[in-house]
Amino acid sequence: DAGVTQSPTHLIKTRGQQVTLRCSPKSGHDTVSWYQQALGQGPQFIFQYYEEEERQRGNFPDRFSGHQFPNYSSELNVNALLLGDSALYLCASSFSYGYTFGSGTRLTVV
Protein backbone atom coordinates (compact mmCIF):
# COMPACT_ATOMS: atom_id res chain seq x y z
CA ASP A 1 0.00 0.00 0.00
CA ALA A 2 1.67 3.19 -1.20
CA GLY A 3 1.85 5.91 1.38
CA VAL A 4 1.94 9.61 0.63
CA THR A 5 4.30 10.40 -2.22
CA GLN A 6 5.79 13.80 -2.92
CA SER A 7 7.80 15.10 -5.84
CA PRO A 8 10.38 16.30 -6.39
CA THR A 9 12.48 15.39 -3.34
CA HIS A 10 14.84 18.33 -3.74
CA LEU A 11 14.60 21.57 -5.66
CA ILE A 12 16.77 24.66 -6.06
CA LYS A 13 15.16 27.85 -7.34
CA THR A 14 16.20 31.47 -7.74
CA ARG A 15 14.52 34.36 -5.96
CA GLY A 16 11.49 35.62 -7.87
CA GLN A 17 10.84 32.32 -9.62
CA GLN A 18 7.76 30.16 -9.24
CA VAL A 19 7.65 26.56 -8.05
CA THR A 20 5.11 23.72 -8.10
CA LEU A 21 5.28 20.81 -5.66
CA ARG A 22 3.19 17.68 -6.05
CA CYS A 23 1.58 15.21 -3.68
CA SER A 24 -0.26 11.93 -4.13
CA PRO A 25 -2.22 10.94 -1.03
CA LYS A 26 -2.34 7.56 0.60
CA SER A 27 -4.88 5.22 -0.94
CA GLY A 28 -8.32 5.87 0.53
CA HIS A 29 -7.44 9.35 1.79
CA ASP A 30 -9.49 12.27 0.47
CA THR A 31 -8.00 15.25 2.31
CA VAL A 32 -4.61 16.80 1.66
CA SER A 33 -2.84 19.34 3.84
CA TRP A 34 0.42 21.17 3.19
CA TYR A 35 2.97 22.29 5.76
CA GLN A 36 6.17 24.33 5.69
CA GLN A 37 8.96 23.35 8.05
CA ALA A 38 11.89 25.71 8.43
CA LEU A 39 15.11 24.41 9.95
CA GLY A 40 14.77 23.89 13.69
CA GLN A 41 11.05 24.67 13.71
CA GLY A 42 7.88 22.64 13.84
CA PRO A 43 5.78 22.31 10.68
CA GLN A 44 3.52 25.30 9.95
CA PHE A 45 0.10 24.67 8.39
CA ILE A 46 -0.30 26.25 4.95
CA PHE A 47 -3.70 25.00 3.76
CA GLN A 48 -5.98 22.00 3.49
CA TYR A 49 -7.88 20.71 0.45
CA TYR A 50 -11.02 18.60 0.51
CA GLU A 51 -13.35 17.84 -2.40
CA GLU A 52 -11.14 19.94 -4.68
CA GLU A 53 -11.63 23.07 -2.60
CA GLU A 54 -9.47 24.90 -0.08
CA ARG A 55 -11.21 24.15 3.21
CA GLN A 56 -8.85 25.91 5.57
CA ARG A 57 -5.87 28.21 5.27
CA GLY A 58 -3.07 29.04 7.67
CA ASN A 59 -1.24 32.33 8.02
CA PHE A 60 0.52 32.34 4.66
CA PRO A 61 0.45 35.03 1.94
CA ASP A 62 -1.43 34.69 -1.33
CA ARG A 63 1.85 33.79 -3.05
CA PHE A 64 1.08 30.31 -1.75
CA SER A 65 -1.72 28.63 -3.65
CA GLY A 66 -2.85 25.11 -4.26
CA HIS A 67 -5.08 22.77 -6.10
CA GLN A 68 -6.64 19.38 -5.58
CA PHE A 69 -7.54 17.13 -8.49
CA PRO A 70 -10.45 14.67 -8.80
CA ASN A 71 -8.10 11.79 -7.92
CA TYR A 72 -7.31 13.63 -4.63
CA SER A 73 -3.73 14.44 -5.61
CA SER A 74 -2.63 17.99 -4.93
CA GLU A 75 -0.21 20.71 -5.95
CA LEU A 76 1.34 23.52 -3.97
CA ASN A 77 2.40 26.58 -5.96
CA VAL A 78 4.60 29.34 -4.64
CA ASN A 79 5.07 32.52 -6.68
CA ALA A 80 7.72 35.21 -6.41
CA LEU A 81 10.01 33.05 -4.28
CA LEU A 82 11.84 34.65 -1.37
CA LEU A 83 14.95 33.40 0.39
CA GLY A 84 12.74 32.81 3.43
CA ASP A 85 10.69 30.27 1.50
CA SER A 86 13.59 27.83 1.77
CA ALA A 87 12.21 24.95 3.84
CA LEU A 88 11.01 21.38 3.87
CA TYR A 89 7.49 21.24 2.41
CA LEU A 90 5.40 18.42 3.76
CA CYS A 91 2.19 16.99 2.42
CA ALA A 92 -0.13 15.06 4.73
CA SER A 93 -3.18 13.10 3.69
CA SER A 94 -6.05 11.92 5.81
CA PHE A 95 -9.43 10.28 5.86
CA SER A 96 -11.40 11.42 8.87
CA TYR A 97 -8.70 12.64 11.24
CA GLY A 98 -5.58 10.47 11.03
CA TYR A 99 -2.73 12.20 9.19
CA THR A 100 0.03 10.49 7.21
CA PHE A 101 2.98 12.56 6.06
CA GLY A 102 4.97 12.23 2.87
CA SER A 103 8.75 12.37 2.86
CA GLY A 104 8.72 16.03 1.87
CA THR A 105 10.26 18.30 -0.74
CA ARG A 106 13.36 20.23 0.28
CA LEU A 107 13.18 23.64 -1.43
CA THR A 108 16.23 25.87 -1.49
CA VAL A 109 15.88 29.43 -2.78
CA VAL A 110 19.12 31.14 -3.79
Added chain:
Amino acid sequence: QKEVEQNSGPLSVPEGAIASLNCTYSDRGSQSFFWYRQYSGKSPELIMSIYSNGDKEDGRFTAQLNKASQYVSLLIRDSQPSDSATYLCAVNILYSGGGADGLTFGKGTHLIIQP
Protein backbone atom coordinates in the same frame (compact mmCIF):
# COMPACT_ATOMS: atom_id res chain seq x y z
CA GLN B 1 -4.04 32.12 17.37
CA LYS B 2 -3.54 28.54 18.47
CA GLU B 3 -0.18 27.87 20.07
CA VAL B 4 1.60 24.73 21.18
CA GLU B 5 4.59 25.05 23.50
CA GLN B 6 7.37 22.54 24.00
CA ASN B 7 10.75 22.74 25.66
CA SER B 8 13.21 22.61 22.76
CA GLY B 9 15.84 20.74 24.77
CA PRO B 10 18.05 18.97 24.19
CA LEU B 11 16.76 16.49 26.72
CA SER B 12 19.43 13.93 27.56
CA VAL B 13 18.34 10.61 29.08
CA PRO B 14 20.44 7.51 29.87
CA GLU B 15 19.68 4.34 27.95
CA GLY B 16 17.07 2.23 29.74
CA ALA B 17 15.60 5.18 31.66
CA ILE B 18 12.23 6.87 31.19
CA ALA B 19 12.11 9.91 28.92
CA SER B 20 9.37 12.42 29.74
CA LEU B 21 8.31 14.96 27.13
CA ASN B 22 5.81 17.73 27.80
CA CYS B 23 3.57 20.00 25.78
CA THR B 24 1.01 22.71 26.56
CA TYR B 25 -1.56 24.15 24.19
CA SER B 26 -3.51 27.39 24.18
CA ASP B 27 -6.83 26.53 22.48
CA ARG B 28 -9.27 24.95 24.92
CA GLY B 29 -11.31 23.75 21.95
CA SER B 30 -8.55 21.38 20.85
CA GLN B 31 -9.85 17.83 20.60
CA SER B 32 -7.14 15.67 19.08
CA PHE B 33 -3.58 15.40 20.33
CA PHE B 34 -0.66 13.78 18.60
CA TRP B 35 2.97 12.96 19.17
CA TYR B 36 5.19 12.70 16.12
CA ARG B 37 8.81 11.55 15.99
CA GLN B 38 11.09 13.18 13.45
CA TYR B 39 14.59 12.03 12.65
CA SER B 40 16.96 14.60 11.20
CA GLY B 41 16.17 15.25 7.54
CA LYS B 42 13.11 13.00 7.58
CA SER B 43 9.37 13.63 7.75
CA PRO B 44 7.30 13.33 10.95
CA GLU B 45 6.11 9.87 11.91
CA LEU B 46 3.03 9.44 14.09
CA ILE B 47 3.75 7.49 17.26
CA MET B 48 0.77 8.28 19.49
CA SER B 49 -2.66 9.91 19.31
CA ILE B 50 -4.96 10.66 22.23
CA TYR B 51 -8.42 12.17 22.35
CA SER B 52 -9.70 11.87 25.92
CA ASN B 53 -8.33 12.66 29.36
CA GLY B 54 -6.11 10.07 30.95
CA ASP B 55 -3.39 7.73 29.80
CA LYS B 56 -3.01 5.76 26.60
CA GLU B 57 -0.31 3.11 26.35
CA ASP B 58 1.23 1.55 23.25
CA GLY B 59 4.28 -0.60 23.83
CA ARG B 60 7.01 1.50 25.42
CA PHE B 61 5.07 4.72 24.82
CA THR B 62 2.43 6.30 27.07
CA ALA B 63 0.58 9.49 26.19
CA GLN B 64 -1.11 11.46 28.95
CA LEU B 65 -3.75 14.14 28.43
CA ASN B 66 -5.13 16.65 30.92
CA LYS B 67 -7.57 18.97 29.16
CA ALA B 68 -8.26 21.02 32.30
CA SER B 69 -4.57 21.94 32.49
CA GLN B 70 -4.20 21.99 28.67
CA TYR B 71 -1.28 19.64 28.99
CA VAL B 72 -0.11 16.62 27.02
CA SER B 73 2.86 14.45 27.79
CA LEU B 74 4.69 11.49 26.31
CA LEU B 75 6.61 8.93 28.34
CA ILE B 76 9.09 6.60 26.70
CA ARG B 77 10.04 3.64 28.88
CA ASP B 78 13.28 1.66 28.50
CA SER B 79 14.71 4.37 26.25
CA GLN B 80 16.88 3.16 23.40
CA PRO B 81 19.51 5.04 21.36
CA SER B 82 17.17 4.67 18.37
CA ASP B 83 14.66 6.87 20.24
CA SER B 84 17.02 9.82 19.79
CA ALA B 85 15.05 12.23 17.60
CA THR B 86 12.93 15.37 17.74
CA TYR B 87 9.47 14.81 19.19
CA LEU B 88 6.71 17.06 17.92
CA CYS B 89 3.46 17.67 19.76
CA ALA B 90 0.46 18.60 17.58
CA VAL B 91 -3.19 19.42 18.20
CA ASN B 92 -6.28 20.05 16.13
CA ILE B 93 -10.05 20.37 16.19
CA LEU B 94 -12.53 17.90 14.72
CA TYR B 95 -15.20 19.08 12.29
CA SER B 96 -18.74 18.14 13.26
CA GLY B 97 -19.38 16.75 9.78
CA GLY B 98 -16.22 14.65 9.71
CA GLY B 99 -12.57 15.42 9.18
CA ALA B 100 -10.43 17.82 11.14
CA ASP B 101 -8.64 21.13 10.75
CA GLY B 102 -4.92 21.50 10.11
CA LEU B 103 -2.47 20.45 12.78
CA THR B 104 -0.84 23.06 14.99
CA PHE B 105 2.64 21.90 15.94
CA GLY B 106 5.05 22.84 18.66
CA LYS B 107 8.69 23.47 17.78
CA GLY B 108 9.64 20.04 19.04
CA THR B 109 11.86 18.62 21.78
CA HIS B 110 15.22 17.20 20.80
CA LEU B 111 15.74 13.97 22.73
CA ILE B 112 19.14 12.35 23.11
CA ILE B 113 19.43 8.83 24.57
CA GLN B 114 22.92 8.29 25.94
CA PRO B 115 24.24 4.73 25.56
